[in-house]
Amino acid sequence: MFSQTVEYALRAVVQLAIHAPKPQKTSDIAEATKVPNAYLSKVLQGLREKNIVCLQRGVGGGVTLAKPPEELTILDVVNAVDPIQRITTCPLDLKAHGVRLCALHRRMDDALQSMETAFRSTTLAELLQDPNPSVPLCDRNQQPIMQLTSLLSSPASAPNIPDLPPNANPESRPDVV
Amino acid sequence: MFSQTVEYALRAVVQLAIHAPKPQKTSDIAEATKVPNAYLSKVLQGLREKNIVCLQRGVGGGVTLAKPPEELTILDVVNAVDPIQRITTCPLDLKAHGVRLCALHRRMDDALQSMETAFRSTTLAELLQDPNPSVPLCDRNQQPIMQLTSLLSSPASAPNIPDLPPNANPESRPDVV
DNA sequence: GTGTAACAGGATAGAGTTATCCTGTTTTGA
DNA sequence: TCAAAACAGGATAACTCTATCCTGTTACAC
Numbered sequence: 001m002f003s004q005t006v007e008y009a010l011r012a013v014v015q016l017a018i019h020a021p022k023p024q025k026t027s028d029i030a031e032a033t034k035v036p037n038a039y040l041s042k043v044l045q046g047l048r049e050k051n052i053v054c055l056q057r058g059v060g061g062g063v064t065l066a067k068p069p070e071e072l073t074i075l076d077v078v079n080a081v082d083p084i085q086r087i088t089t090c091p092l093d094l095k096a097h098g099v100r101l102c103a104l105h106r107r108m109d110d111a112l113q114s115m116e117t118a119f120r121s122t123t124l125a126e127l128l129q130d131p132n133p134s135v136p137l138c139d140r141n142q143q144p145i146m147q148l149t150s151l152l153s154s155p156a157s158a159p160n161i162p163d164l165p166p167n168a169n170p171e172s173r174p175d176v177v
Numbered sequence: 178m179f180s181q182t183v184e185y186a187l188r189a190v191v192q193l194a195i196h197a198p199k200p201q202k203t204s205d206i207a208e209a210t211k212v213p214n215a216y217l218s219k220v221l222q223g224l225r226e227k228n229i230v231c232l233q234r235g236v237g238g239g240v241t242l243a244k245p246p247e248e249l250t251i252l253d254v255v256n257a258v259d260p261i262q263r264i265t266t267c268p269l270d271l272k273a274h275g276v277r278l279c280a281l282h283r284r285m286d287d288a289l290q291s292m293e294t295a296f297r298s299t300t301l302a303e304l305l306q307d308p309n310p311s312v313p314l315c316d317r318n319q320q321p322i323m324q325l326t327s328l329l330s331s332p333a334s335a336p337n338i339p340d341l342p343p344n345a346n347p348e349s350r351p352d353v354v
Numbered sequence: 355g356t357g358t359a360a361c362a363g364g365a366t367a368g369a370g371t372t373a374t375c376c377t378g379t380t381t382t383g384a
Numbered sequence: 385t386c387a388a389a390a391c392a393g394g395a396t397a398a399c400t401c402t403a404t405c406c407t408g409t410t411a412c413a414c
Contacts, residue, residue, distance in 0.1 A: 001178065001261055001262060001289060001292075002285065003401075003402090004401075004402065005401080005402080007268060010281060010285075011269070011281075014281055025359090025360070025361095026360080026361070027360090033269070034269050034270075036402085036403060036404080037404095038403065038404055038405070039402065039403050039404080041361075041362080041363090042363090042402095042403090044361090045361090045362075045363085055360090055361060055362090056360085056361080056410095056411080057359085057360050057361045057362080057409075057410045057411055057412095058358090058359060058360060058361080058410060058411025058412050059358070059359045059360075059411065059412040059413065060359080060360090060411085060412070060413095061359075061360055061361070061410090061411070061412085062360075062361085063361090074281075074284065084178055085178060090311070091184060092188070092210070092211050092314065093211075094311075094314075094315070094316040095316055096311065096315070096316045097311040097316070100309070100310060100311045101309075101311060102307075102309060102311040102312060102313040102314070102315075103303075103304045103305075103307030103309045103311075103313055104187060104188075104191055104251075104304055104313045106307075106309060107251065107295065107296075107299055107304070108179065108187075110295060111291075111292045111295045111296065112178060114288075114291050114292070114295065115178075115288045115291070115292060118284065118287060118288045118291065119284075119288065122284055126280075127280045127281055127284070128280075130279075130280030130283075132277070132278075132279060132280050132283060133277060134267070134271075134273065134274040134277045134278060134279040134280075135279060136279040136280055136281045137269065137271075137279070138271070138273070139271040139272055139273045139274070180371075180372090181371080181372065182371080182372080202389090202390070202391095203390075203391070204390085213372085213373060213374080214374095215373070215374055215375070216372065216373050216374080218391075218392080218393095219372095219373090219393090221391090222391090222392075222393085232390090232391060232392090233380095233381080233390085233391080234379075234380045234381055234382095234389085234390050234391045234392080235380060235381025235382050235383095235388095235389060235390060235391080236381065236382040236383065236388070236389045236390075237381085237382065237383090237389080237390090238380090238381070238382085238389075238390055238391070239390075239391085240391090
């Protein structure tokens, strides 16, 4: 549903947000985000054209966010590389429909709108402040305060959060059927 | 965001639902839905493999829905041709994340889930019962009861719903920002 | 100015999506 | 049995997306 390019772009800007405002080299972002280096370079050029990032050549250069993480939403990034195309007029060009979508296209556009709204509501800064124990792009878990305390007081009993089997999925919300 | 194939498949099954349970020829569906005939044939073969439609060769044959419109949801059709792929494990394969998605992928999957839920909540039958004046695949507007009455009593003053300019969009819900 | 760091951008290629064409197979009914 | 109707399916092509490679250009430090 989301293109590879969107996924890559989001990973890259999250990595930039983590280190903002320090510039990051494309190759370092590529490594951290597991995105092919040469392709990431193209994606970043696209982001620059849409004023999401700044690219600086030469020694000490690299990539930076064009705005502070508080002012960049997921939607800004998504729309920069692979815009969510809302359905505004009848895809069949039926004259009688025009901008009054039929039930089918109304529902399809509603789905697009809900996605757009969700993406617009989250900034990069909010992503980083999320209390989720999995830190974006970082292969470790945050230790909750309680566990951190016990870790400090008795290192031997440090909780070791195990990987869960693929079907356990304790963090996800139950599917509304 | 939605592939052409999904759009085509949805148009086709709506057309089948409109005429259910009467079989429709592929060529007739193609014409009504403005989908390339030969390509629609491939799409329908995909829908048959997923038991969404039945295809019958020979004189009097054609395409029918494999279930009544009340039992087919938009999601059934979408997943048959271009499945909504939920994010269940970390796309970067970070060991520490596993099935506990980070904030970024959690939000992306939430968006996918809301789309999935919306599509699962609407059957083909409900699409056809929608009071929306634009009838799916049909290039005319239903006359609301009031207007129909006035039409019958005084044909000369029959309201003629004009096409609206692209930005007026009176039917769409206001965008929640 | 010279060398190095780092992005810029064109050429190219593989895979997937969308689309077309043509021939084969099945089914029905006269 | 034969002919027509209608789908089946292989071959192929255009286009887009994803990805790689290589050379050029810019910026900084010395």
